[in-house]
Structures are given as structure tokens and as C-alpha cells.
Amino acid sequence: MTIDIASVPGNLEVLPWPAITGLAFGGDYNPEQWDESVWAQDVQLMQAAGVNLVSVGIFAWARLELEPGVFDFGWLDRILDLLHAGGIAVDLGTPTAAPPAWFYRAQPESWVVDADGRRLGPGSRGICCPSSPAYASAAARITTALADRYGDHPAVLMWHVHNEYGAPVSECHCDQSQIAFRAWLLDSYGTLDEINIAWGTSFWGQTYYHIDEIRTPAAAASVVNPAQQLDYRRFCDQQLRACYLRERDILRAHTPDKPVTTNFMATSCPTTDLWKWAPEVDVVANDHYLTAERGDRHVLLAMDADLTRSLAGGRPWMLMEHSTSAVNWQPRNVAKQPGEMTRNTLTHIARGADAGLFFQWRASRSGAEKFHSAMLPHAGTDSPQWHELVRLGASMRTLADVRGSTVKADVALLWDWESFWAQDLEWRPSVDLDHRERTTAFYTRLWQDHHTVDFAHPTADLSSYKLVIVPQMYLLDRAAAANLTTYVTGGGQLLVSYFSGVVNANDAVHPEGLSGPLGELLGISVQEFAPLAEHQQVMLNLLGHNVVGGAWTDRLLPTDPTTEIHGTFTDGPAAGSPALTRRPLGRGAAWYLATRLDIETLQHVTNPIYAAAGVPKNQIAAGLETVTRRTENGAFHFLINHNDHPVEAAVSGTDLLTGVDYPQSATVPAGQVMVMRQDF
Numbered sequence: 001m002t003i004d005i006a007s008v009p010g011n012l013e014v015l016p017w018p019a020i021t022g023l024a025f026g027g028d029y030n031p032e033q034w035d036e037s038v039w040a041q042d043v044q045l046m047q048a049a050g051v052n053l054v055s056v057g058i059f060a061w062a063r064l065e066l067e068p069g070v071f072d073f074g075w076l077d078r079i080l081d082l083l084h085a086g087g088i089a090v091d092l093g094t095p096t097a098a099p100p101a102w103f104y105r106a107q108p109e110s111w112v113v114d115a116d117g118r119r120l121g122p123g124s125r126g127i128c129c130p131s132s133p134a135y136a137s138a139a140a141r142i143t144t145a146l147a148d149r150y151g152d153h154p155a156v157l158m159w160h161v162h163n164e165y166g167a168p169v170s171e172c173h174c175d176q177s178q179i180a181f182r183a184w185l186l187d188s189y190g191t192l193d194e195i196n197i198a199w200g201t202s203f204w205g206q207t208y209y210h211i212d213e214i215r216t217p218a219a220a221a222s223v224v225n226p227a228q229q230l231d232y233r234r235f236c237d238q239q240l241r242a243c244y245l246r247e248r249d250i251l252r253a254h255t256p257d258k259p260v261t262t263n264f265m266a267t268s269c270p271t272t273d274l275w276k277w278a279p280e281v282d283v284v285a286n287d288h289y290l291t292a293e294r295g296d297r298h299v300l301l302a303m304d305a306d307l308t309r310s311l312a313g314g315r316p317w318m319l320m321e322h323s324t325s326a327v328n329w330q331p332r333n334v335a336k337q338p339g340e341m342t343r344n345t346l347t348h349i350a351r352g353a354d355a356g357l358f359f360q361w362r363a364s365r366s367g368a369e370k371f372h373s374a375m376l377p378h379a380g381t382d383s384p385q386w387h388e389l390v391r392l393g394a395s396m397r398t399l400a401d402v403r404g405s406t407v408k409a410d411v412a413l414l415w416d417w418e419s420f421w422a423q424d425l426e427w428r429p430s431v432d433l434d435h436r437e438r439t440t441a442f443y444t445r446l447w448q449d450h451h452t453v454d455f456a457h458p459t460a461d462l463s464s465y466k467l468v469i470v471p472q473m474y475l476l477d478r479a480a481a482a483n484l485t486t487y488v489t490g491g492g493q494l495l496v497s498y499f500s501g502v503v504n505a506n507d508a509v510h511p512e513g514l515s516g517p518l519g520e521l522l523g524i525s526v527q528e529f530a531p532l533a534e535h536q537q538v539m540l541n542l543l544g545h546n547v548v549g550g551a552w553t554d555r556l557l558p559t560d561p562t563t564e565i566h567g568t569f570t571d572g573p574a575a576g577s578p579a580l581t582r583r584p585l586g587r588g589a590a591w592y593l594a595t596r597l598d599i600e601t602l603q604h605v606t607n608p609i610y611a612a613a614g615v616p617k618n619q620i621a622a623g624l625e626t627v628t629r630r631t632e633n634g635a636f637h638f639l640i641n642h643n644d645h646p647v648e649a650a651v652s653g654t655d656l657l658t659g660v661d662y663p664q665s666a667t668v669p670a671g672q673v674m675v676m677r678q679d680f
């Protein structure tokens, strides 16, 4: 393997946790679930495992505020003092994801009402109606009380607001939400006439005569106006963000020097537009859980980490939660293989995290999550799980110098929650249209070809990338199309997959037709969608290869004299129509692929585009994941062997994890990770 180390220094930025000199290691710690007599043992065991950061109090509202305005901070004082004495820093939670029973009893109008009209009450966890004034003031009160009391506590390094906004509830249809939705609409559009125009309410006689006639898109006889549904998604996202900002601003006012964050779920929460959230946190933090039954779960992990790094603008980020082994909420909670936890944590670190934290420290004996794995498992310290954890803690200490280094990618995939919201509405041309499937397919192709990938919003500056892939971007506005055109003209290679650029921000088909504003850039016009029947396949000739496509075809015409045809459907509903086109433009080229190819077959498309982009397919052993983090004067090459056999890697340096020097090349043992340090 040869690894190209650009001489360009990384975008160095050290995370704001001065008390921790290297990487952060630890997890959620819920001492309120335990008798105080175990706390001293907890701290001792944390020290043994190398824990230096724990998140405390995330669900402790009921133990902190016993009735409105009546607080019991004694226990939190004691545990924070104990942790501090033990040299363990605290990421202190605002507990607003679990309102106490007294709040639900006093404020029944704050209960969430779902789309079917059911009221979701206490006894679980999750936010109240995000538009509820009573919830807003109760959340502000507990946040202010915590900031007052603990802002100066030496253990408190940073703030953890709420927990996973968007889960388990992201929308509400109560009366207060109706009022807030109407206010949001008037604020966004100005007048009712503009709302009617934007939503195309002439269709199906949906014209509104008075703002109070508009309701949130709850259960209805048939499909609710899609533009209304899309705006409702935007509204819900903004209401949740307003909840976050309220708490963040209180904390910032008390402790301007302490970073504030909230834990995202980059690829797994569909309801929050994290491109809008990321600028609002002081450090991006993410939770990731494996889809345990999938053989490619490590590839999905890498994708999640790359998206998180991209949200952080390339700066280091925190892995706020992952699991040591099985979770408890999947249909079959497959335990991790020995070594898998270590590979998982170090893959996040390889892809830019400066913290590897878990849910949770000590396995709960009661409650809904008692079968979830933990750092300190039910089996205790005389267990292989604990021994692996202790080894991982030691590895994290060894990797202290990795902190602050950054990852550079030459390839970007576009990602846009607004487009996903729009595409996921009802009555699309085929149930086989799946932006997530296409994104994962392209990502997997790139992963197998050993390319490190960034994710980008369609309007982001793309000029640093050699190749940009648009996996399926149904909603794409004119500004994004112009941005992609600038990218191509400036020398970029752009690959657009089918069902992209179809509608504008109001889910209306662009006036140019089904290829929308991308048609001109691509030099094509989609005349008609020609989706396939279930399990139907089509043959196409692709750059000399006869291959099979599925799910989708377009009947399309080239519209520009420079458009080249590199693939043609030879049967199926679009027989004779181009399947792969390329339009050279300026110093770059824009490619269009009109069908679904499997990951293997995608090579026939990506290989020539890699060559054109100058990002050759790397000759690295299959199943060896390689990522490089750079500093101004060196690099850390992470080699993660997912195989059950050793592999050779043509990389030199010192393996930080073992201290062994490899002057020429290294053998990475089965299932192991090596981190080769290279100084320039």
C-alpha cells in the first residue's frame, strides 16, 4: 500500500477540554440509579479503565427538582466532588429529555399528540411538546439552576444539552403546535396568499381562506398536501432547535468559556437537519449504534463517522455514545465479536473523533435498558468484555498525540435532509426509490476502493474535491444546480444518479421538466420516468460491459451537442435510451447514471471517473480499512483489519499501539488495528 501524504497542513483545532490532554474516553454515567455506596468503586474502576470523561445527569430531572422550583442538589454535589477527586472530568447534562411526573401531571396540555391524535404521557422518556410554553419555562428553570450551581465546579468541563433531539419524538399535533405552526408559516411566507401559492393548493381544492384553517398534517382521508408536509418537517426541526438554543444560551450566559453540545445521531435521526444544527454547538458530538445483523455494519459505521466529521466542518468531534457490545432495542441484539468494540472505537477516532465514549458506564439492573451492554457489564470485571475495555482505555491513552489532527478527503457525497424529507413522502414513482440505499451503495463502493469520503450539502463549497457524487437528490434548487455547475466548470468530476433535481423547495416539479435545473449541466432531458416492476431487471451496455440494472430507468434524450453516451439500455421500458452520459464542461465533466447498479457493477462507472478525477483506486488489501489523520508535521495512518486473516500493508512507521517499528511494510493481524505514526 502506498499512502499519499499531502504536504498541506491539516486544519488544526484542538477541542476545548483543557483538563484532558489526549483523547477523551468514558461514557454516560447515571449514578442516580445506584446506591451511593457503589460510587467510590465506580470511580476506582473508571481510573482502572482509563476513563477521563463521563456524562452525568442526562435523565436526572426527577432526582434534581422534586417539585417545581424545589431542588435537591446534594447527591450531585457529592458525585461531582468524588469524580473530580478521582481526576475524572464531567460533561454535565441538562435533564430536559425526561420531564418529571409532577410536570406531566400539572401540564397535560404539554403532552405530545401524535399524528393519529394519541396523547403520549409519562412513564417513559422523551420531550414534551416542543412548542409548549410550560415545557419551555420548566426546562429553562432547571437549566438555570444547574448553571448557577455547577458553572464553576472544577469537575464540569462542558455541557451536554438534552439528549438526542428528534428521538423518540420529533413532532406534535396538539393545539399549541397548531398555533406555533401557523405563526411559523406566516413568518416564513408573509401572507396566506403566498402559502397557497407555495403549496399549490389549487390542486384538490385545498385553498385556504383564513390562516386558522391550516392544521398540522395529521391523519387525513388520503395523502396530505406534500408541500405542507415538507414545511411541517422544517417547522418541527426548527421547534426542536429552539428548545436546544434556549438551554444553550442560558448556559453560555453563565459560563461563556465552557463548551456546549448536544448529541446528534448523524445517519440515524431522519428528522433533524443537522447542517442547521452543527453551527450551533461548540463541538459536534454524535451517537452511533451498529445495525448489528448487517454484515457491512462497519462500513455503515465509517459512513456515520464521515458524515459527523463533515458536520463538524472537518474539525475533530466527539463520539458521545456507542456500545461496548449488544444494544437492547434491535429485533435481535447481536453481541460484538471479541475485538469488534476496539475496531469500532478506533474507526471513529481514525475518522476524526477526539473522544470515544459509550452508553453507559455501569449496566443498569432495572428499567428498559437492563439488557444493553455497558463498560462495566453485568458480568463484572472478571470478564473478557471488561478486559477488552481496559486494553482499549490504554490504547486511547497511547494515542494521545492523535488529538487535534484532521482527515482530508478528495471525494464528496451530497447529503441533504430536506431532500430526504421530500422524497420520503407518499406517492413517489416507485417504492424502490431509496436515497439511503443509493447513498450507502455509492459510499460502500468508495469504501471498498479505499477512498476517504466527506459529505456535503448541495450548496457547500465543493472546490476542494476531485470527485463529487450525487446519489439521489430529489429536491435540488436552482442555487444548488448553479453550485454544481461552478464545481464542474472549475475542473470537478460530477456523477449524478437518477431521480435527482426533480423538484424545488416546495416539492413542485421544476419548469424545465423532470431533469430540472440539472438538465442543462448534464446535457440531457429526462422525457419520462420508466421505473421497473418488482424484481424486474434490465440489460445495459456500459462502456463495453454488458451488465444488469434494477429498480429504475429513465427515457432520456441528450440535449447538448457535446453530450457523450457511454451506456445504453438494451431492453426494458427504456430500451435504446442512454443509461450513462457524460458532458464535458469547462475543465471538468458531468456524468449521469439512469439506473440502479449493484455495488460490484458500479465499478464500471466509478473506475473511469476515478481516473478522470485523478483519484486512482488504491491497491490495498480488501477488508483493510485505511484512514490518515494529519498534523502540521506528521501523520497517523490507521490500519483496521476487518478480515479473519492477517494482511500486508505497504506502510512504514512506528505502530503506536505496540511500539514496534516497521521501516518498510507491516502485517496487520486478523481483526486488529495498527496506528502508524509518521513524522515529516
Ligand code: GAL
Pocket (backbone or CB within 6 Å): 163, 164, 287, 289, 321, 327, 328, 359, 369, 372
Ligand atoms: C441512545 C440514547 C441513550 C441510550 C442508548 C441505548 O440513543 O441516547 O440514552 O438509550 O441509545 O442504545
